[in-house]
Amino acid sequence: MLMEWGMLVAMDPHLLRTYVTVARLASFSEAARELGYTQSAVSQHIAALEQDLGAALLTRRPVTPTTAGERLLEHAGPLLLRLDAARADVVRMASAPEHGLTLAATPTALGPRVLAALPAAGVTLRALARDDIPVAVATGAADLGLVDGLAAPSDPLRLPDVAPLNTCGVGEEPVCVLLPEGHPLARRPGLRLADLVDARWLDAPGAGLPLDRLRATSGTGAVRTALRYEGTDLRTLTTLAAAGHGLTVLPRGFATGVPGVAAVPLVEPRVVHRTELLSGGALRGAAAVLARQLTAAGPEGA
Template identity: 80%
Template sequence: MDPHLLRTYVTVARLASFSEAARELGYTQSAVSQHIAALEQDLGAALLTRRPVAPTPAGTRLLEHASPLLLRLDAARAEVIRMAAAPEQGLTLAVAPAALTRRTAEALPPTGVTLSVLPRDEIPAAVATGAVDLGLVDGLAAPNDPLRLPDVAPLTARGVGQEPVAVLLPADHPLARRSGLRLDDLVDARWLDAPATGVPLAQLRAAGGTSGFRPALRYDGTDLRTLTTLAAAGHGLTLLPRSVAVGVPGTVAVPLTAPRVVHRTELLHAGALRGPAAALAARLDVTRS
């Protein structure tokens, strides 16, 4: 299967338009049509309906395979280029909003760092494809257990640290005076759905073994201050690492006592560490997960 044809197909399916796909890819519309026809001939199946442009059942199934296949090709290309290139003097680092602790920030080189805050789900792909040298991701885990990360490409995950988690409540919330909270107590509470910033509700459901934790408001940004402001205003609860939750004006951070989970942070990289990336890992004294 020709990856060039596959990329064209994915673009057409995403944009639902041959002409828009041609514009994005820099091809003529005729070339895009020829790519799709060639791929359909190769697979012996119709992949798209034309009016409207939409995947057929076979095309939908191909899309499920296409993204990880293309990502792995991009990751392989990036790793080979990295191996052949001279070590860079700078360092590019992608971090999830709650993953950058003070300890990690203090370990960064004084100059030459480019830091990007990304939704945690985007960071593994950014590392795999060489968009950044390193990634810092976070999430809920049992103490000393590794995070469950998407299998986008061969990546190495190294534990950076873990800390207790706390439920962020408005100061006047009925549960704010508690010394600790169980996740079972909060199944029917109003929650902030902030998958890129707070602990995703899917992780809460998995930890609690329930389908509860209904969202009251969804926040799709990556700014922690916005998330904590929403919590302080009573729009919903959120679960955060204790170091982030404590001291937010207008809120109370109540420790989560059960189940026994922690906020874990891991450093991601592809291939062997070199240059400033290796130096940062050494300063953090991380160990392979």
């Protein structure tokens, strides 16, 4: 980290942003259009950065990073994100306290307790992928974030390290396996993952709970994906489960009472659905009120 911040001090972040954009688009002209520069200015930025570092960063025909350029890209993303986070933190401190509230959340983090606590007006709700929510909070695109996932009871979630953020557990609840009503295991009082070694699973990272945690805790690798759903609609996910396209795991509050499926508690491995609140810097106005309401009862109060 010290090396990264040393690099940040030593180079112009405007040049670094230009380089990252050119490398991503593999085109000087496309990067110029996206950044609002002339193509000549983009070329000058890249040349200045290469001169500063004493290394060629891009081949020109085709436009691809060199070995040194690939290494710079590894550093550039976190550095630029930290700059954006620092800017957003200062803007938050200077902004008027009564601005609206933007909340970024995964669909399964929006349980009844969260919905009941939302202000009656002035809220923008953004459904995002789990890994995008810390970035949204760090850069000021959202005032608060709600992320969720599978964890051992009372264990924190594993979140990407994008910037210094405040995290607090706001809810834990059991999880259930959703099976079609006619499935041979649908009437079981509980299921072990070992009971499902031959099962076909739905991989729905945007709508349901990610399967990678189940794979990590199964000890047998017995989580085989049959269909991947890339949307965020829970109803579509449960309809796929009801139609027999694969099993899925959902928090108990979302799993019960769904037409066409049986929700059987997952009893082994012992994991829970955990929700955490993310914030950056001092909170004001509606964001502060919502954060106090969600954290008042602690993680067992969801």
